[in-house]
Amino acid sequence: MxxxxxxxxxxxxxxxxxxxxxxxxxxxxxxxxxxxxxxxxxxxxxxxxxxxxxxxxxxxxxxxxxxxxxxxxxxxxxxxxxxxxxxxxxGKNKTMKCAPGETLDISLEGIKLENATLFFYNNGSIVTLVKSGEPVASRDPNYINRLKVTSETINVLNVNVSDVGEYILKDPKRRIVSKSKLIVERHSPTSNKKALIALVLLVIPVIICCYCMMKICCTDDKSNTANTNTLNGQPESVPMCQTVTDPSQCYPTLPVQGQFQYPPPPQWNGQPAVPPYPNCNPLMNIASPGLYPTTA
Structure with missing residues (x-):
């Protein structure tokens, strides 16, 4: 068998x-x-x-x-x-980084607040911060107005270098729920630059999309305008010049028959010039001498 x-x-x-x-x-x-x-x-x-x-x-x-x-x-x-x-x-093991003045958030990791006890370990010393959900260390001068509890987290406010150490969260049976090691340091410029680069990379595609949409809209507007001009069969009205009804308004008047109008004497401006002919007779045709008789 x-x-x-x-x-x-x-x-x-x-x-x-x-x-x-x-x-x-x-x-x-x-x-x-x-x-x-x-x-x-x-x-x-x-x-x-x-x-x-x-x-x-x-x-x-x-x-x-x-x-x-x-x-x-x-x-x-x-x-x-x-x-x-x-x-x-x-239980969980975590390393957490905070800058001076920030808040340390310690998750309850699923246990109820009344079952949570939080200890702080630093250089061999142990401080009970929270016991059965109550912030018992609030009376300590180092933690006055710096401890806050919620249904999901325990918060240490306004952290500084004296808060560097290990925070151990335990349940009522003293089993370790989590260990959180705190490091207090200022945010490096490199991290700020990385955040700025990430922001720029997120913004650039949005700007490109907006630009492309504007180009498409402008192209559509131009096409619609061209189609409208093509489909319009009526000729455009062109304004005409103003009609002159009285030519005398534009041209000098003719002399009365039998009267002679002598040209005005030239205005001498001081420059050398040929003097006018002294015996000029307007009845004489100087362009064609001999064609007409002259009077003595």
Missing amino acids: FPLVSAVHATQKEVLHGNDLTLDIPDRTEKLKFISDDEKRHSTIWVRNGKVLKGQKLRVVSHVTFDHAGTYTLLNAWNNEISSYTVKVK
Whole structure:
């Protein structure tokens, strides 16, 4: 006789405190059961009931805590085990940088505020900042008006170099939820330049798009104007010159017959000039001498 070999597939899964727990659920899975690490909790946490899972993924828990560590077993319609997951939960390790005067935000990572206790470690000294959700260090001269708690975070306001150290968040069972190492330093010009470059790279495409749209609009306007001028069959009216009804307004008057008008004497401006002919007779035709008789 050969020993029976179990066909159940067991998987080890490690999740960071505060993250989501997602499991692969085959189509034949009908139930999901959970047994806690201390075996005090036995519960059915999911039943299919005709539900269709997108990508066969099931988000079992949002913001995992140590209480979600244990064994998750998948069962089929005959209540037979298909596979199982053994889930371990670990605390987070983070390094955080702040400039002097900024605020340090420490996430509760899924635990309730009344279950949160925060310690500060620096050069061998330990300070309890928050205990069971209460900012107990607010009476300390170093933390007056500098501690703030919300349902999701613990805030240390107006940080300075004396706040450099390690901040450890624990749950009621004194399990480490997170370790946050704080570094206080001024923002370097390089980081500011990088932020400026990123901003410029975001703005340039917008400017190019606006310019292209303006060019397209101008081209369309010109095309519409040209089409309008082409389709207009009526000739444009051209203003005519003003008609002169009285020629005397534009030309000098003719002399009366029998009268002679002598030209006005030349105005001498001081420059050398030929003197006028002294015996000039307007009745004489000097252009054709001999054609007409002259009077003595």
